[in-house]
Amino acid sequence: MIRTLLAIGLIVFTQGRTTGSPAAFEVASVKRAAGGGPPGDIPRNMDGSPGSFAMRNVPLRYALEWAYDLKDYEISGPDWINQEERYDIIAKASGPATNDQMRPMLQTLLLERLKMKVHRETRVLPVYILSAGKGPAKVKPVDPGGDATLGGGGPKAFFHNQPISRFTFMLTRRMDRPVLDKTGLTGIYDFTVDLSGLGFNGQPPQDPNAGPSIFTAVQDDLNLRLEAQRAPIDILVIDQANKIPIEN
Numbered sequence: 001m002i003r004t005l006l007a008i009g010l011i012v013f014t015q016g017r018t019t020g021s022p023a024a025f026e027v028a029s030v031k032r033a034a035g036g037g038p039p040g041d042i043p044r045n046m047d048g049s050p051g052s053f054a055m056r057n058v059p060l061r062y063a064l065e066w067a068y069d070l071k072d073y074e075i076s077g078p079d080w081i082n083q084e085e086r087y088d089i090i091a092k093a094s095g096p097a098t099n100d101q102m103r104p105m106l107q108t109l110l111l112e113r114l115k116m117k118v119h120r121e122t123r124v125l126p127v128y129i130l131s132a133g134k135g136p137a138k139v140k141p142v143d144p145g146g147d148a149t150l151g152g153g154g155p156k157a158f159f160h161n162q163p164i165s166r167f168t169f170m171l172t173r174r175m176d177r178p179v180l181d182k183t184g185l186t187g188i189y190d191f192t193v194d195l196s197g198l199g200f201n202g203q204p205p206q207d208p209n210a211g212p213s214i215f216t217a218v219q220d221d222l223n224l225r226l227e228a229q230r231a232p233i234d235i236l237v238i239d240q241a242n243k244i245p246i247e248n
Helices: 002-013 060-068 099-113 164-174 214-222
Strands: 027-032 052-059 086-092 117-132 149-153 156-162 179-182 189-194 224-240
Touching (some): 027 099, 052 099, 117 164, 164 189, 189 214
16 A cells, blocks of 8 residues: 555656656665764765665755755755754666666665655745846857856856756855846856855845945846745645655
8 A cells, every 4th residue: 555655646746757667776774873064065976887876974855856856945944954853865777777767766665665645736935036137148059068166256257068057056055045046047057256245145245345236236237137026836745754864
């Protein structure tokens, strides 16, 4: 009965899947980790071998973001999924598989091992909208394939070989609400923007004279607009999840 319910859940929540049985890893281990900081600010598969998956010392939210291909603000659940509990997740598919093919496998694994129950709903949330300004944006299109880097010189931050989504991701992490990309810029770009007036975790910088507000910097440096609005967001809601995974 439990496995049947899990299979139904995967049909509902796995993007693009229509089969009657959930995809699954051939072997997998989910264990509580000892603690410490996560490996970077973007959830990722740390194993580059086709068909292999590894996340170490990560909160459950990171694993969910990767499994369902969601941003952090698109997940709602108990507070402990953010930082309190951390996990080591090591798994291998039955053969070579891409990350996109392994996402539903990780969904199956988390649902089973943590006895998770989830559902989808749409919520209208406060957001910032990044949109086109008057005239062309001050970004330079570049050929994809080069190393993507983020550097700084003085108050300016230089985004090299980056999509606009990398900028909105950074803003979302540092501002008080999600930032949605509505610019229509779908390529890879080089661009520079003054971030000296941008605080952290929704708070302004300690020095009130640090630099222009991020709203002014976006307009002056990128010829884009950043505005506060409300927008409907599709949310994955975690109704239930055990902190301790069942035995591997």
